[in-house]
Amino acid sequence: MLSEKRGAGGKGVQNKEMEANEYKMIQSFLSQSCGIVLGDSKQYLVKNRLAGLLQTFDLASFAELAVALQAKSAAYTKIKNAVVDAMTTNETFWFRDDMQFSELKDRVFPEIFEKKLGTIKVWSAACSSGQEPYTISMCAEDANKKMGQTRNVQIIGTDISETILLEAKDAVYTEMALARGLDSETKKRFFQKTHGGYKLNNEITRKVRFQQFNLLKPFSVLGRFDIIFCRNVLIYFSDEVKRDILSRMESSLEPGGYIFLSSTESMPVSVKGLEAVRGRRVHYFKKRLCHR
Numbered sequence: 001m002l003s004e005k006r007g008a009g010g011k012g013v014q015n016k017e018m019e020a021n022e023y024k025m026i027q028s029f030l031s032q033s034c035g036i037v038l039g040d041s042k043q044y045l046v047k048n049r050l051a052g053l054l055q056t057f058d059l060a061s062f063a064e065l066a067v068a069l070q071a072k073s074a075a076y077t078k079i080k081n082a083v084v085d086a087m088t089t090n091e092t093f094w095f096r097d098d099m100q101f102s103e104l105k106d107r108v109f110p111e112i113f114e115k116k117l118g119t120i121k122v123w124s125a126a127c128s129s130g131q132e133p134y135t136i137s138m139c140a141e142d143a144n145k146k147m148g149q150t151r152n153v154q155i156i157g158t159d160i161s162e163t164i165l166l167e168a169k170d171a172v173y174t175e176m177a178l179a180r181g182l183d184s185e186t187k188k189r190f191f192q193k194t195h196g197g198y199k200l201n202n203e204i205t206r207k208v209r210f211q212q213f214n215l216l217k218p219f220s221v222l223g224r225f226d227i228i229f230c231r232n233v234l235i236y237f238s239d240e241v242k243r244d245i246l247s248r249m250e251s252s253l254e255p256g257g258y259i260f261l262s263s264t265e266s267m268p269v270s271v272k273g274l275e276a277v278r279g280r281r282v283h284y285f286k287k288r289l290c291h292r
């Protein structure tokens with residue numbers, strides 16, 4: 001997973017050595033600050049990913065970087081954020097796991113529209129550059145259209161990376177980014193060509209807002225949700241952190257609400273109060289109306 005991302009920095013920095021104790025300090029920073037668990041075999045990869053930051057922040061060695069990551073002062077926030085950015089993977093695309101979005105559009109939204117009065121709230125946790133929350137917004141648009149309704153759906157996209165959220169808020173995508181998951185009809189329907197690429201229409205963007213948020217922090221500041229998408233992020237975390245996040249998500253969900261994980265992930269048995277829903281070639285999870 002971690003091998004997909006950006007390379008190292010300028011000349012010379014690749015030659016800096018990373019000692020075992022420095023690697024351990026970086027491992028410990030990543031697991032404590034954002035939950036990412038790196039095995040002992042990833043030292044070369046980490047060195048490659050972080051080498052460019054030595055130059056950017058004028059650090060002489062990985063030892064200096066490791067010390068900066070342990071520092072409490074706010075002066076080091078930029079370095080810490082840059083390390084998290086460099087070590088996370090932002091891979092995403094439109095209608096990823098498309099059967100999940102068919103279920104959302106054809107079953108989940110119609111059921112919630114029927115049962116709930118007022119605004120429907122959706123959380124795209126770890127939303128990267130916005131394709132996931134915007135795909136949800138397109139599905140909400142279609143569900144409303146199909147049911148002849150104008151229900152208010154509010155989607156919040158959160159991610160730990162402020163840099164990637166700037167791209168998400170911008171909502172302008174290259175031709176290549178659009179080609180990943182969008183058919184030509186959807187592209188024509190929801191995007192306008194602009195100088196930097198293709199801008200997503202206001203009817204889709206206005207339902208979505210973005211907020212920087214670390215999944216290790218308490219969720220209460222975000223409120224409660226009818227639907228949560230938490231896909232392709234838990235794979236980086238330990239089983240313990242994954243269980244904790246999912247059980248707190250279950251608490252943030254309204255009774256009868258739904259959680260979508262990525263198609264390869266399962267719900268730990270210790271997360272009570274959810275039942276698996278079998279859809280058409282997909283499964284997802286529903287919060288029971290009452291449990292204990």
Ligand SMILES: C[S@@+](CC[C@H](N)C(=O)[O-])C[C@H]1O[C@@H](n2cnc3c(N)ncnc32)[C@H](O)[C@@H]1O
Pocket residue numbers: 033034035088089090091092093096125126127128129132158159160161164213214215216230231232233
């Ligand atoms: C592979 S992308 C998944 C994007 C989207 N959910 C999807 O499935 O297409 C993983 C995202 O998780 C974010 N991430 C990693 N650790 C995080 C944390 N502790 N809190 C919030 N977001 C995190 C990364 O910045 C990255 O954008």
